[in-house]
Amino acid sequence: MKILITGAAGFIGANLCEYMLSQGYTVIGLDNFATGHAHNLDEFKEHTNFSFVEADIRDFNSCLKATQGVDYVLHQAALGSVPRSLLEPILSNEVNVSGFLNMLEASKQNKVKRFVYAASSSTYGDSKGLPKVEDKIGKPLSPYAITKYVNELYADIYSAAYGLETIGLRYFNVFGRRQDPDGAYAAVIPKFVAQFIKGENPQINGDGSFSRDFTYIDNVIQMNYLAMTTDNPEAINQVYNTAVGDRISILEMAELIREGLANYDPSIAKTEIKFGPHRDGDIPHSQASIDKAKKALNYKPSHQFKEGLAASLEWYYNTLKNE
Numbered sequence: 001m002k003i004l005i006t007g008a009a010g011f012i013g014a015n016l017c018e019y020m021l022s023q024g025y026t027v028i029g030l031d032n033f034a035t036g037h038a039h040n041l042d043e044f045k046e047h048t049n050f051s052f053v054e055a056d057i058r059d060f061n062s063c064l065k066a067t068q069g070v071d072y073v074l075h076q077a078a079l080g081s082v083p084r085s086l087l088e089p090i091l092s093n094e095v096n097v098s099g100f101l102n103m104l105e106a107s108k109q110n111k112v113k114r115f116v117y118a119a120s121s122s123t124y125g126d127s128k129g130l131p132k133v134e135d136k137i138g139k140p141l142s143p144y145a146i147t148k149y150v151n152e153l154y155a156d157i158y159s160a161a162y163g164l165e166t167i168g169l170r171y172f173n174v175f176g177r178r179q180d181p182d183g184a185y186a187a188v189i190p191k192f193v194a195q196f197i198k199g200e201n202p203q204i205n206g207d208g209s210f211s212r213d214f215t216y217i218d219n220v221i222q223m224n225y226l227a228m229t230t231d232n233p234e235a236i237n238q239v240y241n242t243a244v245g246d247r248i249s250i251l252e253m254a255e256l257i258r259e260g261l262a263n264y265d266p267s268i269a270k271t272e273i274k275f276g277p278h279r280d281g282d283i284p285h286s287q288a289s290i291d292k293a294k295k296a297l298n299y300k301p302s303h304q305f306k307e308g309l310a311a312s313l314e315w316y317y318n319t320l321k322n323e
Contacts, residue, residue: 002026003228004066004112006057006103007076009036011179012118012171012220016074019221021047030066032056034095035079040178057099063106072228073107075100075117078147081185082122082281085144096147101154108164116227117155119168119239120148121213121286130247131289134170134239142281152239159237167227167236169220172243172288176217176308177315189214189309192254193316196261196268205279208251213243213287216308219301226297235296243288244301256306260313 003020007013008029013036020027021044029041029052044050055062057077067073078096079085085092100117107115122145127138140146155166173187180186181194192202223242230236248256254273262269293299303311 001071002028002069003072003074004028004030004070005074005076006030007036007078008052009033009038009040010076011040011176012174012217013076014040014178015176015217015221016076016224017041017050018044019225021049023225025049027051028053028066028070030055030057031077037180057102058094060102060106063102064109067103067106067110067112070107070110071113073103073112073115074224074228075103075115077103078118080144082142082144083279084185085142085147086281089143092143092147096144097150100151104154104158104164108158108162112164114165114167114228114236115155115158116167116169116224117151119152119170120145121170121172121241121243121288122283123149123152123170124283124286126283130285131245131287132241133289134241134292141283144281156237165236168239169223169227169242170239170288171220172213172215172241172286174215174217174220176312179217181316181320188250189253189257189312190316192257193261193313194320196258196271197265197317197320199267199271201272201274202254203274203276204250204254205276205282206250207275208254209249210282211247211249211285211287212253213245213247214253214305214308215243216303216305216311218303218308219244222302223293223297223299226299230297232296238292238296240293240297240299241288241290242293243290244304245288245290246305247285247287248305256309257313260310261317264313264317
């Protein structure tokens with residue numbers, strides 16, 4: 001079986017490449033390094049079953065060439081971040097919508113068996129109910145959220161009109177090894193970890209009461225694998241929450257990071273957490289129902305938040321201290 005993983009040099013994409021290679025698959029990675037990093041591929045780039053294509057999903061011919069002879073596509077390539085989409089809505093749309101459509105069309109033309117793609121919990125928008133259930137969404141609150149919802153609509157059309165098997169995975173605040181702690185749009189967990197290690201004061205947007213269903217990378221890998229390999233016909237052409245099914249406040253998350261890192265460096269325990277203004281486009285609370293994934297895909301999260309955080313802190317501390 002041959003798998004194409006787009007966004008292969010990114011945090012999730014690189015972890016998927018590593019796992020799929022460990023399972024004996026032939027893997028093609030595709031990335032243009034807009035947000036991904038070549039060093040994320042270092043551990044397996046010489047693997048005999050791995051090849052890499054430097055290309056941009058906005059170029060249809062590159063997508064068409066990359067999908068030739070491919071059985072499965074795991075589409076991770078996108079411009080993430082709500083704040084970035086508010087600053088650069090046109091670019092976000094070009095990558096996340098036009099690029100997505102290019103990959104869908106290329107997969108259709110090359111008769112790819114199944115197209116599994118990264119959807120987003122941002123699709124729930126202003127829906128107030130908790131936990132979030134797949135068939136009840138609200139109004140999008142950012143250009144990024146709009147692009148990810150459009151992805152779902154296009155995938156549904158390609159399934160209904162062309163018979164392309166698609167499965168969308170609505171990721172909920174994924175974190176773990178290889179996630180970039182630097183840059184203006186760094187995710188909150190790696191950003192706070194790096195700041196604590198450097199002796200800096202992390203700043204929370206708002207009072208810290210907002211909550212998230214933080215999801216460890218190994219749970220996401222499991223969901224991609226299950227979506228790719230399921231032979232349950234009722235599981236195909238669906239969208240699934242990819243999460244733990246729990247939530248924790250941003251303040252408690254920050255305090256647990258500080259507490260965990262203090263085991264490696266006791267001085268970190270004294271680092272003060274600061275507070276700033278709320279950020280535009282942020283939803284107050286996010287928590288997934290994972291009942292649909294449990295039933296249709298036999299999904300069983302391997303890591304709860306604290307387990308995943310402990311593994312992440314060990315990886316980050318060893319990695320950042322050695323840089």
